[in-house]
Amino acid sequence: MKLYLYGIIDSSDQITDSIYGLEGSGVYNIPFRDIGAVVSQISQPIQDVTESAVLEHEAVVEKLMANFAVLPVRFQTIIDGRDSLLSMMQSYYKDFKDNLRRLHNKLEFGIKVIWPADKIKENIIKTFRNGKQGKVESDSSLSKKFIKEKFDKYKIDKEFEAKAERFIKVMDIFFSRFAAEKKLEKLKTKNLLLDAVYLVEKDKQNDFREAFEHIKSGPPGLKYLFSGPWPAYNFVVLSKKSGLLKDSEQTVLFDKVTQCQALVGADSI
Amino acid sequence: MITNGIVETDSPEEFIEEIERAQNVLPKKIDANPKTVEKGLAKLVLILIELIRKLLEKQAMRRVEAGSLSDEEIERVGETLMKLENKMDELKGIFGLKDEELNLNLGPLGDLM
Amino acid sequence: MNNVIAKSKDVTLLEILDRVLDKGVVIAGDMVISVADVDLIYLGLKVLLSSVETMEKLRGSPFIGPMQEAK
Numbered sequence: 229m230k231l232y233l234y235g236i237i238d239s240s241d242q243i244t245d246s247i248y249g250l251e252g253s254g255v256y257n258i259p260f261r262d263i264g265a266v267v268s269q270i271s272q273p274i275q276d277v278t279e280s281a282v283l284e285h286e287a288v289v290e291k292l293m294a295n296f297a298v299l300p301v302r303f304q305t306i307i308d309g310r311d312s313l314l315s316m317m318q319s320y321y322k323d324f325k326d327n328l329r330r331l332h333n334k335l336e337f338g339i340k341v342i343w344p345a346d347k348i349k350e351n352i353i354k355t356f357r358n359g360k361q362g363k364v365e366s367d368s369s370l371s372k373k374f375i376k377e378k379f380d381k382y383k384i385d386k387e388f389e390a391k392a393e394r395f396i397k398v399m400d401i402f403f404s405r406f407a408a409e410k411k412l413e414k415l416k417t418k419n420l421l422l423d424a425v426y427l428v429e430k431d432k433q434n435d436f437r438e439a440f441e442h443i444k445s446g447p448p449g450l451k452y453l454f455s456g457p458w459p460a461y462n463f464v465v466l467s468k469k470s471g472l473l474k475d476s477e478q479t480v481l482f483d484k485v486t487q488c489q490a491l492v493g494a495d496s497i
Numbered sequence: 498m499i500t501n502g503i504v505e506t507d508s509p510e511e512f513i514e515e516i517e518r519a520q521n522v523l524p525k526k527i528d529a530n531p532k533t534v535e536k537g538l539a540k541l542v543l544i545l546i547e548l549i550r551k552l553l554e555k556q557a558m559r560r561v562e563a564g565s566l567s568d569e570e571i572e573r574v575g576e577t578l579m580k581l582e583n584k585m586d587e588l589k590g591i592f593g594l595k596d597e598e599l600n601l602n603l604g605p606l607g608d609l610m
Numbered sequence: 611m612n613n614v615i616a617k618s619k620d621v622t623l624l625e626i627l628d629r630v631l632d633k634g635v636v637i638a639g640d641m642v643i644s645v646a647d648v649d650l651i652y653l654g655l656k657v658l659l660s661s662v663e664t665m666e667k668l669r670g671s672p673f674i675g676p677m678q679e680a681k
Binding site: 340342369370371372373378379423451452453454455 | 507555573575
């Protein structure tokens with residue numbers, strides 16, 4: 229019977245609550261030594277990423293989060309049987325144990341901040357113009373004008389990034405106080421100033437929340453999004469190579485290189 | 498303040514726009530379908546040229562900033578970069594490729610450019 | 611007001627998708643018979659409810675799935 233995998237928990241006990249997952253199947257724990265894989269039986273692989281399937285999956289993981297430390301598993305991970313599952317648990321046991329230990333009693337929170345990138349750039353341009361003593365040679369060659377234009381843009385972009393870093397640093401100082409780990413992404417898009425996730429201990433979550441409220445009262449024109457608590461999706465670290473690139477993906481990449489070489493008629497690139 | 502229990506924000510529309518923009522559909526794999534492979538290869542070559550061009554530009558900017566280029570050097574670099582840029586625009590036009598398409602997603606390493 | 615509530619549901623879904631499709635434990639190996647394909651991750655909310663065929667139409671290109679199909 230195929231098994232749909234939701235997460236790895238730090239317990240070999242049975243799940244006492246009635247939890248239902250995809251296809252309305254009952255969710256249960258398959259123990260392996262002192263940890264367990266939480267699964268439900270599934271009749272066929274899921275073809276589509278539908279809203280309901282995703283929400284059902286997430287709902288199960290969140291119910292587990294209430295009672296256990298849980299390593300959330302990627303959506304649509306289906307194992308072909310109990311034996312395979314147990315052998316998988318054996319391969320990953322140490323990885324799972326390390327992660328469960330590290331993530332025990334911790335929750336993930338997401339913070340996103342939007343800033344008005346165009347306005348910020350306009351202000352930077354204004355500041356530069358005011359302080360500018362650039363030599364405006366009207367008989368400059370095309371090439372020199374090209375360089376000047378590029379250089380002006382370069383300076384503006386540089387200041388834009390520096391400003392983003394300053395803003396983020398201030399916010400991060402507040403949040404970091406209550407976080408065990410963090411991952412920050414600066415300027416994912418020009419308007420998405422910050423996309424961050426913080427790993428916070430359960431008993432510090434109120435402090436963390438307060439820090440967010442405090443930050444919100446900061447400079448005007450910024451927009452904020454706060455999400456969580458989540459299971460620690462972004463903080464699971466698997467040392468096995470397969471955590472980075474699936475084995476099948478690596479083979480696909482190599483195959484394509486060989487195909488390209490064959491098409492171009494090159495023996496080696 | 499709109500809350501769903503797990504997500505709170507005053508500006509859901511703006512965040513949807515930015516999140517979807519960040520999730521832009523950059524293909525991770527090069528399409529090796531024989532019918533489209535030529536365009537795929539042209540794209541790959543152009544991506545690499547674009548990468549080099551951008552690196553050259555960046556390097557030039559750093560040197561201009563540091564003041565380590567003579568007047569004549571600025572003239573020459575400017576001419577070269579300008580010609581490169583024009584050539585790239587021409588090639589993009591020929592293959593019908595837009596700026597956003599000339600990028601590669603390297604998975605966990607993020608985008609190439 | 612209804613529109614804002616609908617949008618807030620959308621942004622919640624985007625946050626869930628970002629985690630559930632792309633993060634967490636990724637198991638690889640022969641025993642796994644189905645895993646959310648990485649190509650699905652970047653399609654966002656708009657195509658969420660479509661089947662694979664409709665996704666192909668919307669993207670305007672063949673959907674490169676697991677290795678067998680690419681060959």
